[in-house]
Amino acid sequence: MEIMSLIKKAKKGDDGAFYELMQIHKIRLLKIAFSYLRNEEDALEALQEVTFRAYRSIHKVKEAEYFSTWLIRIMLNYCHDQARKKKRIADTGLLENLAETVDHSQTLEIQEALLKIDSRSREVIILKYYHDLRIKDIAEILESPESTIKTWLYKGLKALRNQMEDRSGLNV
Structure with a gap:
C-alpha cells in the first residue's frame, strides 16, 4: 500500500513523504479540530501545530498502520489543551x-x-x-x-x- 511506504519514508526523514501524508489526513484533522474548537482560524492553527508536532516526532511511530490513529491522538490532545487554556467545553461545531x-x-x-x-x-x-x-x-x-x-x-x-x-x- 502506498501510504505504508510513505510512512516508512517519512520515518527515515523524507520530507516529501511526510508532506504527502499530511495532505492525505488534512481534511479529517481539520474537521476534528473544528468540531472541538468551533472556529476556523483556531482549527487551522491546530492543524499547523499538529503538523509540527507530528513532523518533530514521526520517528516515534512504532507501527505504520496506526499512523492515522497517532495523528488523531495528537490533534485531540492539542484540542483538549486549548479547551483547558480557554476554559471552555469542547463541543460539536x-x-x-x-x-x-x-x-x-x-x-x-x-x-x-x-x-x-x-x-x-x-x-x-x-x-x-x-x-x-x-x-x-x-x-x-x-x-x-x-x-x-x-x-x-x-x-x-x-x-x-x-x-x-x-x-x-x-x-x-
Missing part, C-alpha cells in the same frame, strides 16, 4: 452539517443535548458518528479498552436520548 433530513432546530437541540452529557461519552459519540471512526480506532485514540469505549458510547447515547426526551416531552 460540525453538527450543523449533520444529515440533510435533520432540520436546523433539531441540529441545535442535538448540539445542546450533547453539551449536557459527560465529556467522555460526548467525545466517543462525536468520533463514532460524526467522524465515522470504528470502536477499535476510538479505543486506540483514547487509549482505552474497546469494552470501555462501548460502555461510554452506550451510556452517552442513553443520556442523549434522555436529554432529547426531556426537551420534547416525547419518547424518542
Whole structure:
C-alpha cells in the first residue's frame, strides 16, 4: 500500500513523504479540530501545530498502520489543551452539517443535548458518528479498552436520548 511506504519514508526523514501524508489526513484533522474548537482560524492553527508536532516526532511511530490513529491522538490532545487554556467545553461545531433530513432546530437541540452529557461519552459519540471512526480506532485514540469505549458510547447515547426526551416531552 502506498501510504505504508510513505510512512516508512517519512520515518527515515523524507520530507516529501511526510508532506504527502499530511495532505492525505488534512481534511479529517481539520474537521476534528473544528468540531472541538468551533472556529476556523483556531482549527487551522491546530492543524499547523499538529503538523509540527507530528513532523518533530514521526520517528516515534512504532507501527505504520496506526499512523492515522497517532495523528488523531495528537490533534485531540492539542484540542483538549486549548479547551483547558480557554476554559471552555469542547463541543460539536460540525453538527450543523449533520444529515440533510435533520432540520436546523433539531441540529441545535442535538448540539445542546450533547453539551449536557459527560465529556467522555460526548467525545466517543462525536468520533463514532460524526467522524465515522470504528470502536477499535476510538479505543486506540483514547487509549482505552474497546469494552470501555462501548460502555461510554452506550451510556452517552442513553443520556442523549434522555436529554432529547426531556426537551420534547416525547419518547424518542
